[in-house]
Amino acid sequence: xxxxxxxxxxxxxxIIVVLVILFGMLFASGSCTEGDYxxxxxxxxxxxxxxxxxxxxYVADDRGFFAANGINLALKNYASxxxxxxxxxxxxxxxxxxxxxxxxxxxxKKENIRNIATISKFQNTYVVGLKSRGIGNITDLKGKRxxxxxxxxxxxxxxxxxxxxxxxxxxVTLANxxxxxxxxxxxxxxxxxxxxxxAALQSEASKIKQKLGDSxxxxxxxxxxxxxxxxxxxxxxxxxxxxxxxxxxKSLIQAENYxxxxxxEAKAIVKKRLRYEDAxxxxxWKEQRFSISLDNGLIVSMEDEARWMIKNNLTxxxxxxxxxxxxxxxxxxxxxxxxxxxxx
Numbered sequence: 001x002x003x004x005x006x007x008x009x010x011x012x013x014x015i016i017v018v019l020v021i022l023f024g025m026l027f028a029s030g031s032c033t034e035g036d037y038x039x040x041x042x043x044x045x046x047x048x049x050x051x052x053x054x055x056x057x058y059v060a061d062d063r064g065f066f067a068a069n070g071i072n073l074a075l076k077n078y079a080s081x082x083x084x085x086x087x088x089x090x091x092x093x094x095x096x097x098x099x100x101x102x103x104x105x106x107x108x109k110k111e112n113i114r115n116i117a118t119i120s121k122f123q124n125t126y127v128v129g130l131k132s133r134g135i136g137n138i139t140d141l142k143g144k145r146x147x148x149x150x151x152x153x154x155x156x157x158x159x160x161x162x163x164x165x166x167x168x169x170x171x172v173t174l175a176n177x178x179x180x181x182x183x184x185x186x187x188x189x190x191x192x193x194x195x196x197x198x199a200a201l202q203s204e205a206s207k208i209k210q211k212l213g214d215s216x217x218x219x220x221x222x223x224x225x226x227x228x229x230x231x232x233x234x235x236x237x238x239x240x241x242x243x244x245x246x247x248x249x250k251s252l253i254q255a256e257n258y259x260x261x262x263x264x265e266a267k268a269i270v271k272k273r274l275r276y277e278d279a280x281x282x283x284x285w286k287e288q289r290f291s292i293s294l295d296n297g298l299i300v301s302m303e304d305e306a307r308w309m310i311k312n313n314l315t316x317x318x319x320x321x322x323x324x325x326x327x328x329x330x331x332x333x334x335x336x337x338x339x340x341x342x343x344x
Contacts, residue, residue: 040070042244046231047076047084047096049179051197052284053120053229054097055270056292060255062269069247079178082151085232088113094237100228100298101153104305107326108315112235114328116245118298119252121226121289124198125157127219128208133192135217138165141172147191150176154195156305157221159312164223169312187211195221198284226289228298238328245331252292253336259290294332295341299323 048054057075060066066073078084081098082105088096089111097119106113129135133144141162148154159169175191177184186194186208196208208216231248238245259266263285271281302323309315324344332340 041072042070042241042247043072043074044095044244044248045074045076045093047078047087047093049078049080049084049097050274051124052270052274052276052281052288053122053124055266055288056119056252056255056259056290057097058273059258059266059269060251062273063255063258065251065254065258066248069251071244071247071251079180080149080152082149083178085113088232088234094241095231095233097229097231099153100230100302101156101305102151103230103232103326104302104309104323105151105315107302107321107323108306108309108317113232114235114238114326115294115298116231116233116238116328117249117252117332118228118230118293118295119290120229121291122229123220123222123224123226123287124284125154125221125227126196126198127158127161127193127221128186128196128212129193129217129219130186130189130212131215131217132189135193138162138219139167141193142167143171143173144192145173145175146193146195147175147177147182147185148195149179149182150174153227154197154221156308157223157225157227158195159308160225161219161221161223183208198280198287225301226297228301230298233328242330245328246334249292249331249335256290256292291339292332292336293339293341294327294329295339296343298327299342 046057048057057073061073061075076087076093078087081096081102084093084096085098085102085106087093089106095116103113103115127141127146129141129144134140135144138161146158148158155174162169162172175185179197182191182194182196185191186196209218233241267281267285270276271278276284303320306320306323310317310320324342327342329340329342
């Protein structure tokens, strides 16, 4: 009797053990279909200025790629990439998103920041002039008051735009506003012209084209040069979170693949996130290159921008830094080595 009881107890124990193992295997395989880190979760706070250039972040968040790779994403909104970077340097966030020009300015200030990856390349910046202020041609901008978010790529693109058309940035008066304030200043007529992003031209919130119509002239400011939009961190944070960065980049690469394979669905995610109209998202999508990379074109652009800043006395530095020293390649090398093309 006792023997049979022991046998039954042993058999029951073995069954329970097998069931526990099977349940564990099932949980492990099903709880992280897109990533390899189901038991490891880290909260990462990213500072951003909500625009379509951040599309891969929004797609990765919406599709659950961050969560599947053990990242609890928190986004904090700021008025511009420069403001987002300032928040990073103050320790308010873990990472920030910004164009390469913001990185250049901070490197020239000796800030210890690191570029983790470019997440998009863009052409989205325009110069808008009011005809009522005597602006009909580019040369009419001379002596005019131009609104823009200073210390951002808008300032560089305006300077280059003016130089290519026989003017210089010291021949205009710059008025510093956030992107939203720049649009408002244009409508109120407190500036003669403004440097604005594509969203301001056509989005539901601004509709510069519709409100100003024939009373304004609009020129592309980038002269065919793509800007680089990046995720950056402080040297200290990046050095102490290599594994988190790998999971972050893996999530963004999954988002990039989703954009390629499901472009309509990806556009719908960004449209809903940013409350864009169909016409705008379809137009702006053509001006973006969504891909995770670190290529030498980024270095070339940064060197060009640094030379421009030095020439125009926008920095006390006299020599162009080695920007390769401010790029963290280990993370992207670990998950997509073919996307790293930095010449040292």
